[in-house]
Amino acid sequence: DFQMTQSPSSLSASVGDRVTITCRAGQSVSIYVNWYQQKPGKAPKLLIYTASTLQTGVPSRFSGSGSGTDFTLTISNLQPEDFATYYCQQSYTTPYTFGQGTRLEI
């Protein structure tokens, strides 16, 4: 399996901050990394696909970058509704695998 490792596991920030979450793949996954946001009691929501493409309807304060093994999700100007858990996921090959999650707290 292609292991995906996120850092940090948790992160504290304030409204208006800029935060970056990192995801590292155990092997190159080209640009095939997606990012999801999950709030308590809800299904994950797609934010970014193929490393840097913003899903329709997702605010532009979310951005993604990277290729190969190293990827980042950046959230600028944090809003109250952004406090959630974030997951990266590789789709380069099956089995699709997810990072362990990053909990973003106030």
Next chain:
Amino acid sequence: QVQLQESGPGLVKPSQTLSLTCTVSGGSISSGDYYWTWIRQPAGKGLEWIGRVYTSGTTTYNPSLKSRVTISLDTAKSQFSLKLSAVAAADTALYYCTRLSAGTYFDYWGQGTLVTVSS
């Protein structure tokens, strides 16, 4: 707007078979642009991909579960289903059905259904 809705028993006894169905509305389950997949999440833990089915009926499973999993498609009912045999407590989780677009990203998710394995 595509919607997915999981259904099935919330409680399954150990060693029995877990059976869930996902009903798709607002879009065609027969479209060749998508796979239909199952993902699960134990309480307080991360996400595990279980497997996918294509419109042709072709399936791909996670090797960690392959010996116990069957995913099938019923285009007439706009549904796809999951069967997981010989369940144990470790299979207790929230089960999500999802749409996989371009073979790449999960863009639509059901709300999830909790399945508990217990006698």
